Amino acid sequence: ENPEQDLINCYRNSLDLAKEFDIHSIDFPAISCGAYGYPINDAAKVAYKTISEWIEANESYPINVTLSCFNEEVYESYLNI
DSSP: OOHHHHHHHHHHHHHHHHHHTTTOOEEEEESSGGGGGGGHHHHHHHHHHHHHHHHHHHTTTEEEEEEEEESSHHHHHHHHH
């Protein structure tokens, strides 16, 4: 069991499915940010890195990605990446 890899796969698989179904906008909640003991700052970094890498690898596919934060602490974590 690798929680970080699971989180990476969550973002990648969701973005792959969006592309497969020709969806050009996706909104992610702050997945695993503080849930189940996963550190908020680490989850935010994984989200940013994974999404950025996917967009770079799929640069010809236009997609808008929104990251939704449910509180100030999560928001600050995303801002400080």
